[in-house]
Amino acid sequence: xxxxxxxxxxxxxxxxxxxxxxxxxxxxxxxxxxxxxxxxxxxxxxxxxxxxxxxxxxxxxxxxxxxxxxxxxxxxxxxxxxxxxxxxxxxxxxxxxxxxxxxxxxxxxxxxxxxxxxxxxxxxxxxxxxxxxxxxxxxxxxxxxxxxxxxxxxxxxxxxxxxxxxxxxxxxxxxxxxxxxxxxxxxxxxxxxxxxxxxxxxxxxxxxxxxxxxxxxxxxxxxxxxxxxxxxxxxxxxxxxxxxxxxxxxxxxxxxxxxxxxxxxxxxxxxxxxxxxxxxxxxxxxxxxxxxxxxxxxxxxxxxxxxxxxxxxxxxxxxxxxxxxxxxxxxxxxxxxxxxxxxxxxxxxxxxxxxxxxxxxxxxxxxxxxxxxxxxxxxxxxxxxxxxxxxxxxxxxxxxxxxxxxxxxxxxxxxxxxxxxxxxxxxxxxxxxxxxxxxxxxxxxxxxxxxxxxxxxxxxxxxxxxxxxxxxxxxxxxxxxxxxxxxxxxxxxxxxxxxxxxxxxxxxxxxxxxxxxxxxxxxxxxxxxxxxxxxxxxxxxxxxxxxxxxxxxxxxxxxxxxxxxxxxxxxxxxxxxxxxxxxxxxxxxxxxxxxxxxxxxxxxxxxxxxxxxxxxxxxxxxxxxxxxxxxxxxxx
Numbered sequence: 001x002x003x004x005x006x007x008x009x010x011x012x013x014x015x016x017x018x019x020x021x022x023x024x025x026x027x028x029x030x031x032x033x034x035x036x037x038x039x040x041x042x043x044x045x046x047x048x049x050x051x052x053x054x055x056x057x058x059x060x061x062x063x064x065x066x067x068x069x070x071x072x073x074x075x076x077x078x079x080x081x082x083x084x085x086x087x088x089x090x091x092x093x094x095x096x097x098x099x100x101x102x103x104x105x106x107x108x109x110x111x112x113x114x115x116x117x118x119x120x121x122x123x124x125x126x127x128x129x130x131x132x133x134x135x136x137x138x139x140x141x142x143x144x145x146x147x148x149x150x151x152x153x154x155x156x157x158x159x160x161x162x163x164x165x166x167x168x169x170x171x172x173x174x175x176x177x178x179x180x181x182x183x184x185x186x187x188x189x190x191x192x193x194x195x196x197x198x199x200x201x202x203x204x205x206x207x208x209x210x211x212x213x214x215x216x217x218x219x220x221x222x223x224x225x226x227x228x229x230x231x232x233x234x235x236x237x238x239x240x241x242x243x244x245x246x247x248x249x250x251x252x253x254x255x256x257x258x259x260x261x262x263x264x265x266x267x268x269x270x271x272x273x274x275x276x277x278x279x280x281x282x283x284x285x286x287x288x289x290x291x292x293x294x295x296x297x298x299x300x301x302x303x304x305x306x307x308x309x310x311x312x313x314x315x316x317x318x319x320x321x322x323x324x325x326x327x328x329x330x331x332x333x334x335x336x337x338x339x340x341x342x343x344x345x346x347x348x349x350x351x352x353x354x355x356x357x358x359x360x361x362x363x364x365x366x367x368x369x370x371x372x373x374x375x376x377x378x379x380x381x382x383x384x385x386x387x388x389x390x391x392x393x394x395x396x397x398x399x400x401x402x403x404x405x406x407x408x409x410x411x412x413x414x415x416x417x418x419x420x421x422x423x424x425x426x427x428x429x430x431x432x433x434x435x436x437x438x439x440x441x442x443x444x445x446x447x448x449x450x451x452x453x454x455x456x457x458x459x460x461x462x463x464x465x466x467x468x469x470x471x472x473x474x475x476x477x478x479x480x481x482x483x484x485x486x487x488x489x490x491x492x493x494x495x496x497x498x499x500x501x502x503x504x505x506x507x508x509x510x511x512x513x514x515x516x517x518x519x520x521x522x523x524x525x526x527x528x529x530x531x532x533x534x535x536x537x538x539x540x541x542x543x544x545x546x547x548x549x550x551x552x553x554x555x556x557x558x559x560x561x562x563x564x565x566x567x568x569x570x571x572x573x574x575x576x577x578x579x580x581x582x583x584x585x586x587x588x589x590x591x592x593x594x595x596x597x598x599x600x601x602x603x604x605x606x607x608x609x610x611x612x613x614x615x616x617x618x619x620x621x622x623x624x625x626x627x628x629x630x631x632x633x634x635x636x
Contacts, residue, residue, distance in 0.1 A: 081187025
């Protein structure tokens with residue numbers, strides 16, 4: 001696709017399709033067979049790869065158009081549809097005036113030279129530039145004359161401009177630095193393999209009409225085209241998910257790490273088996289946001305940090321998948337304040353909580369059939385209040401399609417003994433077998449997954465990812481044996497095991513960055529199968545960094561997310577304005593510093609030491625110097 005800039009429009013050209021984005025009123029209109037040269041003096045700016053949509057950070061702010069400028073190919077989805085990760089975006093102001101350098105790759109026509117105008121020649125262009133300079137000069141003179149008479153309204157406007165710049169920076173960070181937005185131009189990445197083979201799935205519909213609305217992250221941003229009844233709009237509507245996707249090609253050569261001579265003779269003539277492992281995580285658009293800004297459930301039964309994770313094994317003829325979900329405990333709760341790990345509290349009465357709780361699980365049962373809940377939070381201490389409320393509402397709901405399992409992760413895995421997760425896996429083997437998995441071939445669906453694991457801890461990040469990876473591995477070994485890719489007595493080959501662990505560790509890091517701002521804790525166990533002291537030290541750093549990000553950065557990220565999704569902005573805008581005003585005066589380490597450090601040391605002591613160990617002392621090793629712009633010094 002080529003992007004053209006004209007006086008009144010940005011024009012995106014894709015073969016004989018074009019999208020005209022008005023720079024005066026923000027409107028977008030699809031056209032067919034109308035070349036960019038029809039506009040007033042269009043200039044080719046370079047290549048783009050798709051339209052994300054429009055965003056307005058607050059009422060009265062100018063509309064901006066987000067487009068994809070760099071991407072990475074991730075591989076092929078089932079059906080041989082290409083999947084891409086968004087690496088870089090450009091933000092086009094839908095307003096008159098100068099446009100910043102977009103840093104686009106040049107199109108084929110203009111690779112040998114500068115960007116070309118399709119309009120009426122150099123003389124006309126120079127004349128227009130001269131006129132525009134005169135207008136700007138006059139405007140600057142007027143601005144200088146009134147500068148000394150700034151009114152309160154002028155000050156307020158400057159504050160809004162400053163806020164808009166800060167939110168724009170945060171938007172760039174979300175898309176350019178996090179590697180968290182995924183799309184497929186031709187395949188449905190929002191729906192599971194099983195749903196795509198279901199009776200109610202109509203593959204003849206445009207891609208956006210088939211998309212699972214829960215994971216369609218740019219739906220609000222592209223609403224102008226969705227509301228337009230022109231069939232040309234479908235060409236420009238590109239469903240994008242936030243989450244994670246990785247595709248790895250694997251080969252099983254049937255070689256033992258410690259070969260037995262007789263077994264080697266039996267396996268010697270077996271051909272190598274090839275297959276792809278896909279891991280796709282889809283974050284819900286509902287109650288979306290950052291760690292301490294979004295907790296628990298809302299009135300519609302939607303929970304914070306809800307993520308559907310699908311593991312797919314793809315061969316030439318068959319695809320099998322296994323789906324798990326995670327999400328915040330579906331009651332009204334929060335963790336207000338700026339302390340390190342502030343104590344949770346319940347926010348509404350039992351009657352209101354039960355209504356939202358029932359609404360949440362009614363939706364889950366509709367989407368997934370049965371639900372096996374695995375609650376990993378502590379059964380004692382500060383988390384107990386949430387665990388008790390969860391259990392109470394399970395009993396009140398009393399639905400036979402729900403199975404409730406508690407596993408105090410920290411208690412069972414104290415002293416870095418994360419291998420004890422196997423106790424949980426062995427204890428739910430009957431549920432795992434009864435759940436089954438999805439299996440499809442070229443003729444349709446062979447087997448369906450009948451229920452789903454819903455796993456949670458407090459944040460649904462670190463503990464949750466460890467357990468999900470353990471369950472996914474158990475299912476994957478069964479699936480590979482069914483497909484003939486693994487012998488009945490064979491465990492996962494070392495390279496396949498390494499790829500699997502790497503994928504799940506990367507998945508945990510990605511989901512954690514999106515919700516808490518840092519990589520996942522306990523990620524070294526998922527990545528290597530071992531818990532190491534260096535990994536524990538990294539966890540201490542990330543845990544402290546999460547506290548900092550919550551204290552000073554989360555408000556901007558939350559405001560951008562709400563603007564993207566069309567959520568009310570009043571509360572977050574007020575907080576963002578307050579943070580912006582006080583940003584230069586705030587000291588990250590306030591009077592609460594000593595208490596926060598003490599809590600951090602106590603928490604680490606509890607996780608690291610077994611009951612027989614004695615703690616002689618603990619110190620904070622992370623004490624960064626913060627630069628004037630609020631960013632930590634990386635050398636500390």
